[in-house]
Amino acid sequence: MNSNTVHFINILKKDLGESQIVSTGSFEVKDPRDRLLNKSEICIKPKNTKEVSKILRLAYKFMIPIIPVGGSTGLVGGQIAHENGQVILSLEKLNEINFYKKSNLLKVQSGAILSNIKNLASNHGRLFPLTLASEGSCQIGGNLATNAGGLNVIKYGNVRDLCLGLEAVLPSGKILSSMKSLKKNNMGFDLKNLLIGSEGTLGIITSAILKTFPIPKNPVSVFFSVNNLKDVLVIFEKISELFQDRILAFELIKNTGINFIKETGFLINDPFTKNTTWMVLMEIDVNIGPISLKESLEQILYDFILNNKIVEVFVANTLNQRDEFWKIRELIPSANRRKGSICSNDISVPVEKIPEFITKLDRSISSFSKDILVNCFGHVGDGNLHYNIFSSSAYNRHDLETKRLKLLNIVNNLVNKYSGSISAEHGIGRMKVSELNKFEDPGKLYMMKLIKSVIDPKNLLNPGVIF
Numbered sequence: 001m002n003s004n005t006v007h008f009i010n011i012l013k014k015d016l017g018e019s020q021i022v023s024t025g026s027f028e029v030k031d032p033r034d035r036l037l038n039k040s041e042i043c044i045k046p047k048n049t050k051e052v053s054k055i056l057r058l059a060y061k062f063m064i065p066i067i068p069v070g071g072s073t074g075l076v077g078g079q080i081a082h083e084n085g086q087v088i089l090s091l092e093k094l095n096e097i098n099f100y101k102k103s104n105l106l107k108v109q110s111g112a113i114l115s116n117i118k119n120l121a122s123n124h125g126r127l128f129p130l131t132l133a134s135e136g137s138c139q140i141g142g143n144l145a146t147n148a149g150g151l152n153v154i155k156y157g158n159v160r161d162l163c164l165g166l167e168a169v170l171p172s173g174k175i176l177s178s179m180k181s182l183k184k185n186n187m188g189f190d191l192k193n194l195l196i197g198s199e200g201t202l203g204i205i206t207s208a209i210l211k212t213f214p215i216p217k218n219p220v221s222v223f224f225s226v227n228n229l230k231d232v233l234v235i236f237e238k239i240s241e242l243f244q245d246r247i248l249a250f251e252l253i254k255n256t257g258i259n260f261i262k263e264t265g266f267l268i269n270d271p272f273t274k275n276t277t278w279m280v281l282m283e284i285d286v287n288i289g290p291i292s293l294k295e296s297l298e299q300i301l302y303d304f305i306l307n308n309k310i311v312e313v314f315v316a317n318t319l320n321q322r323d324e325f326w327k328i329r330e331l332i333p334s335a336n337r338r339k340g341s342i343c344s345n346d347i348s349v350p351v352e353k354i355p356e357f358i359t360k361l362d363r364s365i366s367s368f369s370k371d372i373l374v375n376c377f378g379h380v381g382d383g384n385l386h387y388n389i390f391s392s393s394a395y396n397r398h399d400l401e402t403k404r405l406k407l408l409n410i411v412n413n414l415v416n417k418y419s420g421s422i423s424a425e426h427g428i429g430r431m432k433v434s435e436l437n438k439f440e441d442p443g444k445l446y447m448m449k450l451i452k453s454v455i456d457p458k459n460l461l462n463p464g465v466i467f
């Protein structure tokens with residue numbers, strides 16, 4: 001620790017309790033994919049917004065780089081202190097959650113765990129629809145900082161769309177409070193939406209006001225397989241035309257993903273008996289008051305089978321069956337991690353281009369190397385694909401690791417050609433900075449840098465992330 005940090009910590013110790021300043025070993029900050037290692041020796045755990053403000057004001061004075069950390073589930077390394085001398089700021093002690101019955105709104109502190117927020121909403125008969133496989137550990141502050149997406153974006157949008165009000169502390173220690181629950185508010189710049197998705201580079205998010213929704217009554221989950229990717233799009237377009245915003249999720253799954261789950265020791269009930277490459281798991285809110293659209297849905301599925309668009313289809317008739325289906329989708333990231341990818345790509349392209357895009361990319365990847373397995377899955381309904389590349393055998397793994405950057409380039413160049421995004425939902429973090437500079441519009445990059453330099457002139461908040 002350098003003398004500035006020692007001084008900084010000694011001053012803080014006068015105000016904060018012992019359990020609020022801890023050293024390496026007593027806190028864990030990790031990269032879920034184990035690519036980056038945390039190098040910070042100190043973690044500070046404020047209990048309220050005023051303490052966050054005090055810490056940042058002091059850090060600003062002593063030139064201490066601060067790395068905000070939520071649940072540490074981020075997949076682009078934004079929560080990792082990559083240099084000695086950086087101090088971790090954990091939000092875990094700011095974890096209050098309140099539900100307001102009259103307005104059906106939630107007021108949450110940023111360290112609240114996503115699943116706790118969802119449970120409280122559900123206890124009041126409401127839905128907080130942000131759904132991620134990491135929801136048992138990620139925090140709402142991290143979700144807002146990364147503008148998280150997940151399974152139900154097609155219906156409810158990203159977390160940005162679920163947030164009405166926000167409180168944050170700027171690098172200087174100044175508190176910015178926009179904790180209004182208004183749908184209409186044009187009083188100047190929309191700074192809430194500037195902070196959402198800024199990955200801890202512009203401010204520490206401390207509180208938020210969130211929307212909740214009615215819980216869909218007995219939505220129907222349908223798992224089906226198709227002969228080819230083009231049929232996925234045909235089915236998606238027809239289902240969208242008929243059910244519009246009643247589609248809660250429309251997820252593409254590859255047989256590689258299901259094989260990975262089985263090979264890595266997870267137990268699932270795989271309903272499919274015929275060999276196909278592509279499957280879709282979708283969920284539709286079929287009940288409008290007393291009217292049920294379930295029969296119409298079943299009729300459409302039947303027509304798809306007759307027209308040879310669907311190979312096999314399974315409709316969940318019980319909650320247990322529904323959970324079995326969704327367990328398969330939710331286990332894909334964990335199985336991927338057990339397998340260990342060469343590279344993972346969180347990308348999006350226009351929905352109507354998905355079949356053509358995947359076919360072209362698969363072709364380029366397999367002409368680059370025959371030793372590759374691709375597990376592509378994702379949220380077709382919003383154009384977001386997770387295109388993860390694996391070595392087909394342990395023997396070739398090292399060789400492919402050395403070609404990782406070339407593989408990333410093949411993926412990103414094609415994404416760019418399709419006017420897509422090289423980061424659909426995970427953010428830029430520390431891992432995609434050079435790609436951002438390569439593929440983002442120069443005018444946007446210029447403005448982002450300008451904003452960062454004004455709000456954080458000493459570059460102390462999450463240095464190395466995005467910029």
Ligand SMILES: Cc1cc2nc3c(=O)[nH]c(=O)nc-3n(C[C@H](O)[C@H](O)[C@H](O)COP(=O)(O)OP(=O)(O)OC[C@H]3O[C@@H](n4cnc5c(N)ncnc54)[C@H](O)[C@@H]3O)c2cc1C
Binds near residue numbers: 071
């Ligand atoms: C199994 C698994 C599944 C996932 N599925 C999805 C998915 O479907 N969709 C999706 O979008 N993401 C997904 N993720 C990624 C991850 O869960 C999200 O990015 C999540 O929003 C991160 O929240 P966190 O609290 O863990 O943040 P962290 O990982 O701790 O931090 C993420 C970033 O936010 C910053 N940050 C954290 N808290 C604050 C704060 N209070 N104020 C300011 N900055 C802050 C950090 O500095 C960092 O840059 C998944 C991850 C895993 C491991």
